[in-house]
Amino acid sequence: MANRFAWGVALAAGCLAGPACGGGYDAWAQTREPGYGGASGAHAPAAVSAGAPADYGDVDEGRYELPRPEREASPRYAQAETPPRAEPTATDGRQGPLLIYTAQIGLAVHQVSDKQDRVEALAREAGGHLHRRTDAEIVIRVPAGRFEQVLAAILEVGDVLSRDVSVQDVSEEFRDVETRIRTLEAMYARVTRLLEGATNVEHALSVEQHLERITLELERLRGRLRFLSDRVAFSTITVRFTERATVSPPRFELPFAWLRQLGLPSLLRLQ
Amino acid sequence: MRATLHLSLGAVALAVLSACGPGFTLTLPDRFVTLTDDPSLRDGRYEMRSTTSDGVVVGVQALEHRVDGSLTFWSEAVADRLRDQQGYALLGEEDVTAASGERGHLLRFGRDIEGHAYRYTVALFVTPSRIFVVEAGGREAVYTALEADIERSIRAMRF
Numbered sequence: 001m002a003n004r005f006a007w008g009v010a011l012a013a014g015c016l017a018g019p020a021c022g023g024g025y026d027a028w029a030q031t032r033e034p035g036y037g038g039a040s041g042a043h044a045p046a047a048v049s050a051g052a053p054a055d056y057g058d059v060d061e062g063r064y065e066l067p068r069p070e071r072e073a074s075p076r077y078a079q080a081e082t083p084p085r086a087e088p089t090a091t092d093g094r095q096g097p098l099l100i101y102t103a104q105i106g107l108a109v110h111q112v113s114d115k116q117d118r119v120e121a122l123a124r125e126a127g128g129h130l131h132r133r134t135d136a137e138i139v140i141r142v143p144a145g146r147f148e149q150v151l152a153a154i155l156e157v158g159d160v161l162s163r164d165v166s167v168q169d170v171s172e173e174f175r176d177v178e179t180r181i182r183t184l185e186a187m188y189a190r191v192t193r194l195l196e197g198a199t200n201v202e203h204a205l206s207v208e209q210h211l212e213r214i215t216l217e218l219e220r221l222r223g224r225l226r227f228l229s230d231r232v233a234f235s236t237i238t239v240r241f242t243e244r245a246t247v248s249p250p251r252f253e254l255p256f257a258w259l260r261q262l263g264l265p266s267l268l269r270l271q
Numbered sequence: 272m273r274a275t276l277h278l279s280l281g282a283v284a285l286a287v288l289s290a291c292g293p294g295f296t297l298t299l300p301d302r303f304v305t306l307t308d309d310p311s312l313r314d315g316r317y318e319m320r321s322t323t324s325d326g327v328v329v330g331v332q333a334l335e336h337r338v339d340g341s342l343t344f345w346s347e348a349v350a351d352r353l354r355d356q357q358g359y360a361l362l363g364e365e366d367v368t369a370a371s372g373e374r375g376h377l378l379r380f381g382r383d384i385e386g387h388a389y390r391y392t393v394a395l396f397v398t399p400s401r402i403f404v405v406e407a408g409g410r411e412a413v414y415t416a417l418e419a420d421i422e423r424s425i426r427a428m429r430f
Contacts, residue, residue: 107360108354108358108359108360108361108381108382109358109359109360109382109383110359110360110362110380110381110382110383110388111360111381111383111388111411112383112386113386135386158360159354159359159360159361159362159381161354161355161358241358241383242358243356243357243358253352253356254348254352256348258316258332258334258404259348259349259352260352261316262349262352262353262393262404262406263353263357263359263391264382264384264389264391264408265384266316267320267328267330267391267406267407267408268326268328268408268409270306270320270322270328
């Protein structure tokens with residue numbers, strides 16, 4: 001019981017000590033992949049490039065392999081081969097807000113397939129990609145720095161019935177998640193060193209359980225960070241081909257029956 | 272009194288004359304056949320409809336002018352209705368003048384129906400007593416071949 005108390009105190013101390021006591025954070029920083037920090041505008045990281053669809057929000061097990069205790073236990077780990085430092089991004093020395101741009105455009109229902117092909121081509125030309133395409137809708141992702149340019153081009157593709165552009169500032173959430181990740185990474189390193197000093201199987205199992213909880217939380221937070229980074233780096237544009245009445249409540253209607261009866265179905269129905 | 276002239280060969284011309292009802296003359300290319308005379312093919316709203324064998328249809332409504340709406344008012348009402356409510360693409364519009372001097376406005380639309388592109392044209396002429404609504408439409412591939420002729424016929428209308 002006293003030993004468990006000692007372990008608990010040690011863990012709590014590790015939580016409170018923060019990164020200053022966590023030599024492991026620098027090692028973790030070396031494992032960041034390009035684009036990890038996310039980007040905005042013209043500072044989109046080079047690794048986030050054309051034809052490279054990002055993993056939208058799913059935790060990619062293969063890209064974030066946490067070091068196992070046996071590696072962490074080795075004093076040579078900090079000097080072991082580490083991946084080259086990630087390409088610097090706008091978020092590394094972060095200045096300015098991190099913004100997610102989203103646009104929804106309603107185009108008239110005419111030559112839909114051709115217009116969808118054009119929208120998809122605009123996305124590729126800008127270094128983006130197709131995200132989803134149905135008979136009545138196409139969703140593309142484009143580098144944030146090309147958002148306005150692509151949006152302007154799409155507005156020329158057809159008769160625009162509606163447009164909605166929104167900007168979401170995720171700076172605070174991004175920094176909060178980063179801080180929590182750094183804290184947990186430091187905690188992981190400290191707990192792993194505690195595992196090295198485990199004197200019996202019971203202590204080792206207890207520490208392993210703590211490590212597992214930390215790992216799960218780290219993976220969740222990293223997944224969230226990847227999602228935000230992706231959304232900041234790549235803007236989303238949705239183009240819908242539909243009657244406006246199906247998108248929003250019907251507008252004011254004039255009280256003239258012949259107006260409501262206008263249209264191809266009435267004209268072409270000869271039977 | 273109303274007299275309907277129907278020419279089956281060559282140009283198809285329609286003249287609906289009435290002392291107190293709607294009256295207009297519309298001459299369409301010879302690919303069109305009129306449906307006005309066949310009661311089973313009439314639509315109560317249309318004074319006349321004509322069609323080609325491949326489904327390009329022209330129809331004319333003559334509406335009593337119950338409210339004092341200008342050509343601009345009705346043109347905007349038609350464009351708003353078709354674009355905002357029914358998803359038609361407004362491809363172009365222009366002022367037109369009938370052969371008898373009445374000012375009109377012509378709007379060109381496009382609309383996909385079940386995955387196929389269609390064209391739809393509406394021309395409006397407003398007289399002191401009547402609103403004449405001329406509609407023309409069909410599959411885009413066949414309509415565009417007749418579009419110039421149809422619009423020429425509209426400009427040649429007499430009221």
